[in-house]
Amino acid sequence: MEQELSPFDHLRDLLDQVLIWLGSDLFAYASLAQFAVIALSLGLSWLLARALRKLLGGVHLEVPILARIAPFFSPLTVPAFALLLIATAGVVAEEFNLPTYLFDIATSLLTAWLVIRFAVNFIRSQALRRLVASVAWLIAALNIVGLLDPITRTLGAARFSVGDVSISLLSIINGLLAFFLLIWLALAASRLLENRVDALSDVNPSARELVKKLARIALVILAVMIALNATGIDLTALAVFSGALGVGLGFGLQKVVANFVSGVILLMDRSIKPGDVIETQGTYGGSIIWGRAIPRSSPATGRNFWFPMRI
Numbered sequence: 001m002e003q004e005l006s007p008f009d010h011l012r013d014l015l016d017q018v019l020i021w022l023g024s025d026l027f028a029y030a031s032l033a034q035f036a037v038i039a040l041s042l043g044l045s046w047l048l049a050r051a052l053r054k055l056l057g058g059v060h061l062e063v064p065i066l067a068r069i070a071p072f073f074s075p076l077t078v079p080a081f082a083l084l085l086i087a088t089a090g091v092v093a094e095e096f097n098l099p100t101y102l103f104d105i106a107t108s109l110l111t112a113w114l115v116i117r118f119a120v121n122f123i124r125s126q127a128l129r130r131l132v133a134s135v136a137w138l139i140a141a142l143n144i145v146g147l148l149d150p151i152t153r154t155l156g157a158a159r160f161s162v163g164d165v166s167i168s169l170l171s172i173i174n175g176l177l178a179f180f181l182l183i184w185l186a187l188a189a190s191r192l193l194e195n196r197v198d199a200l201s202d203v204n205p206s207a208r209e210l211v212k213k214l215a216r217i218a219l220v221i222l223a224v225m226i227a228l229n230a231t232g233i234d235l236t237a238l239a240v241f242s243g244a245l246g247v248g249l250g251f252g253l254q255k256v257v258a259n260f261v262s263g264v265i266l267l268m269d270r271s272i273k274p275g276d277v278i279e280t281q282g283t284y285g286g287s288i289i290w291g292r293a294i295p296r297s298s299p300a301t302g303r304n305f306w307f308p309m310r311i
Helices: 007-026 029-057 064-095 101-120 126-144 148-157 169-198 205-230 235-252 254-269
Strands: 159-162 165-168 283-290 295-299
Touching (some): 029 064, 029 101, 101 126, 148 165, 148 169, 165 169, 169 205
Antiparallel strands (some): 283 295
């Protein structure tokens, strides 16, 4: 029976492949010439993109549709010009029977970057947009240069056990990526649902708040469960751990849970609803804004008071 390689063996094989490629291909004359052309193309692309932005700077202010799409396509100008120049250099090199493998890699990387940057422009959060673009392009780049499979095998071979559950580094990375993606999707779906529920003017305000809060909690819990399943962990194996964690959280978060349950009861029996005015010890609030666990009032004094739901 063939002996399974350890993570260190996979890592050593990967490094050997990289060193062989560096020694035989990277520092060859043809490779250095292609590197020079690629670097020149990138510099020229930056100059062309800068000139184009200056040329269109005053034009898009006068045309409304250009003013709307300019921020969307502006980050794509440099890689688009670079892709055009490097692809042209590759075609010329093929006509003269010259090596083009670095040109092919560069065009594939730039194409992946263009597609990814175009797709992530639909994400509103700038930090999340950069994170998604960086991770997606890193995966695409490793796949293009042929290193994704060796790295995947190395990460998959690095395993450790937690009780009866065996977890690899690859499953942890997959789980983290799935967790952040699913949480973002769950929150986006909950915001969409909240907007739809708020538009239902014929529904009682308390019922709307109750539906929004419960839907958000349910979607987040579902996202966490799917993310755990994406790591390859059998959820039944975590039953004992989850029970102990639940008991610990129950003791530590008694007031939070009490406030939440009390808030749900208040929403269900409609004794207090958003928009009501409350008064306690001579202090009153102009309107109730329902937060995560307790309502907040904006009193006429200009100060904010938090009233626990369980009182």
